[in-house]
Amino acid sequence: MNPHAKLIFSVSLLLGTTITISSNHWVMAWTGLELNTLAIIPLIAKSHHPRAIEAAIKYFLVQAAASTLILFSSTTNAWVTGQWDITQLTHQTSSLLLTTAIAMKLGLTPFHFWFPEVLQGSSLMTALLLSTMMKFPPLTILFMTSHTLNPTLLTIMAIASTAVGGWMGLNQTQTRKILAFSSISHLGWMTIIIIYSPKLTLLTFYLYILMTSSVFLALNTIKALNLPTLMTTWTKTPMLNTTLLLALLSLAGLPPLTGFLPKWLIIQELTKQEMATATTIIAMLSLLGLFFYLRLAYYSTITLPPNSTNHMKQWHVNSPTNTLTAILTSLSTLLLPLSPMILTII
Amino acid sequence: MTYFMFFLGVCFVLGGLAVASNPSPYYGVIGLVLGSVVGCGWLLSLGASFVSLVLFMVYLGGMLVVFVYSVSLAADPFPGAWGDWRVVGYGGGFLLVLVVGVTVGGPLECWELGAVTVDSGGVFSVRLDFSGVAMFYSYGVGMFLVAGWGLLLTLFVVLELVRGLSRGAIRAV
Numbered sequence: 001m002n003p004h005a006k007l008i009f010s011v012s013l014l015l016g017t018t019i020t021i022s023s024n025h026w027v028m029a030w031t032g033l034e035l036n037t038l039a040i041i042p043l044i045a046k047s048h049h050p051r052a053i054e055a056a057i058k059y060f061l062v063q064a065a066a067s068t069l070i071l072f073s074s075t076t077n078a079w080v081t082g083q084w085d086i087t088q089l090t091h092q093t094s095s096l097l098l099t100t101a102i103a104m105k106l107g108l109t110p111f112h113f114w115f116p117e118v119l120q121g122s123s124l125m126t127a128l129l130l131s132t133m134m135k136f137p138p139l140t141i142l143f144m145t146s147h148t149l150n151p152t153l154l155t156i157m158a159i160a161s162t163a164v165g166g167w168m169g170l171n172q173t174q175t176r177k178i179l180a181f182s183s184i185s186h187l188g189w190m191t192i193i194i195i196y197s198p199k200l201t202l203l204t205f206y207l208y209i210l211m212t213s214s215v216f217l218a219l220n221t222i223k224a225l226n227l228p229t230l231m232t233t234w235t236k237t238p239m240l241n242t243t244l245l246l247a248l249l250s251l252a253g254l255p256p257l258t259g260f261l262p263k264w265l266i267i268q269e270l271t272k273q274e275m276a277t278a279t280t281i282i283a284m285l286s287l288l289g290l291f292f293y294l295r296l297a298y299y300s301t302i303t304l305p306p307n308s309t310n311h312m313k314q315w316h317v318n319s320p321t322n323t324l325t326a327i328l329t330s331l332s333t334l335l336l337p338l339s340p341m342i343l344t345i346i
Numbered sequence: 347m348t349y350f351m352f353f354l355g356v357c358f359v360l361g362g363l364a365v366a367s368n369p370s371p372y373y374g375v376i377g378l379v380l381g382s383v384v385g386c387g388w389l390l391s392l393g394a395s396f397v398s399l400v401l402f403m404v405y406l407g408g409m410l411v412v413f414v415y416s417v418s419l420a421a422d423p424f425p426g427a428w429g430d431w432r433v434v435g436y437g438g439g440f441l442l443v444l445v446v447g448v449t450v451g452g453p454l455e456c457w458e459l460g461a462v463t464v465d466s467g468g469v470f471s472v473r474l475d476f477s478g479v480a481m482f483y484s485y486g487v488g489m490f491l492v493a494g495w496g497l498l499l500t501l502f503v504v505l506e507l508v509r510g511l512s513r514g515a516i517r518a519v
Contacts, residue, residue: 005506012499019492031492038499042506056507 001046012039013133020137026074026084030067033105033137037063040134044122055121059130062104062114069101070141086144095148098141099157105138106187107180109160116168116180124225127176128216131183132209139190139205143198151195155275159282161188166288173227175219178292179212182251185289186212192282193266196273203346204262207335211251211259214328218244221319224300231299236317240325245297246333252293253286258335261342351391357384359444367436369426372417375410382406394475 012035020032037060045056077094078084089095100111107115119127142149165185172178186208194201222237224230234241250257255264263286270279335342361381368374382405389398426432482490 001506005502008499008502009506012495015492015495028489028492031489031496035492035496035499038496038503042503045507048510 001042005042009039009043012036013129017133017137021140024086026070026078026086029086029137029141030070030074033063033067033070036134036137037067040126040129043126043129044118046126047123051121053121055118058114058121059118062111066101066104069097069104073097073101086141087147089145089148095145096150096153098145099149099153102138102142103157106135106142107184108157108187108191109164109184110157112161112164112184115184116172116177119176119180120174122176124176124216124220127179128213128220131179131212131216135183135187135205139201142191142194143201146194146198146201149195154191154195155278158188158190158192159278159285161185161191162282162285163188163288166285169289169292172292175224175226175230175296178296179215182289182293183208183212185286186251189263189266189282189286192278193269197269199346200262200265200269203342204266207258207262207332208251210328210335211247211332214247214325214332215244215251217322217325217328218247221322221325227296227299230296234301235314237319240319241300243326243329243333245301247329248293248297248300250332252290254290256336257333258331261336261339265343351388354384354387354391357381358388363437363440366440367433369428369430369433370422372422372425373428375413378410379406382410396479397475400479 016032016035016039018032019035020029023029023032041056041060044059045052073089073094074084076097077089077091080091080094081088089098102108104111119130122130162185165181165183165188169178169181169185172181186204190201190204190208193204218240219225219230221240222230222233224233246257250259253259253263263283267279267283270276358381361377361379361384364377364380365374366377368377382401386398386402389395389401
């Protein structure tokens with residue numbers, strides 16, 4: 001892409017995110033979300049093949065509809081209460097419309113259908129942007145309005161998201177779609193706790209960004225877009241495949257890796273709030289995700305593919321070593337012993 | 347006068363219906379024209395003459411004219427027309443949604459209605475629509491700059507999406 005255009009789109013992504021997360025007026029929040037939507041459309045459609053264009057159009061339609069719902073919700077609230085403050089969304093219909101809008105923006109069930117297809121149509125780096133940075137402004141809005149939203153609706157959407165993310169991810173062979181369903185599942189965990197402890201939502205989100213960034217960057221280094229490719233890369237980057245195994249198991253939430261921390265704290269908080277049934281259901285539904293994470297981890301390290309000899313590592317590789325991947329993978333597997341300090345920071 | 351305003355409101359909804367149930371954009375733009383003309387009429391009835399004329403000039407005279415020029419360059423040789431069964435389907439669906447929304451929302455009293463005109467500003471010596479636009483240059487200058495950046499960004503996004511002629515896969519020619 002033209003470097004000037006790429007600069008304008010990158011700056012607009014940062015500008016839009018900053019405007020939304022630092023806003024206290026609904027119009028500024030909406031403006032930031034629209035800037036983000038506009039700026040990422042060419043990045044999704046960068047490769048200009050029909051699947052990418054279709055993904056860009058689907059993304060645009062869904063996000064524009066969600067932004068319209070945000071505008072409707074804020075103007076109705078302003079009509080009834082006379083103020084535009086984000087934290088004072090007191091009108092019932094407005095908060096219901098807003099919950100729907102944020103669910104569409106994030107990809108919560110039942111508005112998740114666009115997310116795997118958009119991720120599949122974009123490159124791995126753009127998919128990483130879509131999974132991490134583009135989730136930040138809507139989650140911030142959800143964080144700021146969490147005390148006025150309907151708890152039952154949020155819990156139902158959260159449990160349904162975890163279920164859909166787990167079950168739909170089981171039949172996938174494309175790594176980007178698997179990571180899309182993993183994202184939907186993690187959003188379910190983030191949403192179930194936002195009423196009781198919004199700080200745990202943010203903690204889950206930050207740790208999810210760490211873990212999914214390390215997985216996406218590792219997959220980008222070995223260019224593994226589907227499971228067969230993943231199976232044959234152990235000869236080229238054996239160390240990276242091993243750390244990819246650990247990062248995937250961290251995403252699955254296994255102790256003693258970092259991914260266990262948010263699930264542990266959420267289960268503890270939900271149990272304190274007398275929500276034992278919901279806790280059990282969401283923990284069981286995460287086991288479905290564990291299956292496809294295990295499958296990915298197995299394919300990246302252990303299986304010998306049928307079309308290679310039993311050779312050891314190739315003597316000459318051209319995969320570049322990446323410091324960022326190393327740092328993120330270390331953080332995403334080794335942060336659990338620091339959990340008391342993390343609890344004091346959030 | 348009330349009945350005339352009500353008629354304008356009905357035309358606004360019908361314009362929106364025409365846009366939503368269009369068989370192809372060349373015919374859907376008629377709904378946009380109808381909706382924006384009637385919207386200007388509504389703004390005039392509330393007393394916001396300046397904003398109404400700005401809407402007329404910028405929307406009809408700017409956006410729609412540019413739309414017409416660009417589709418005349420990249421026109422579909424055989425577009426669908428109004429006499430298609432799809433139009434009946436879309437139109438029926440949206441009317442159903444509208445009727446259900448009004449009948450369910452009425453008894454539930456979700457919406458509280460009232461009309462405020464542009465002169466009810468209290469101690470303002472300038473009318474509200476003029477002073478609102480003037481605020482863009484004083485207190486609202488941050489929003490002004492962000493909106494300007496957004497428009498510039500839209501230009502770059504559109505240029506990036508349609509470059510490459512028909513290899514860009516958004517254009518047909």
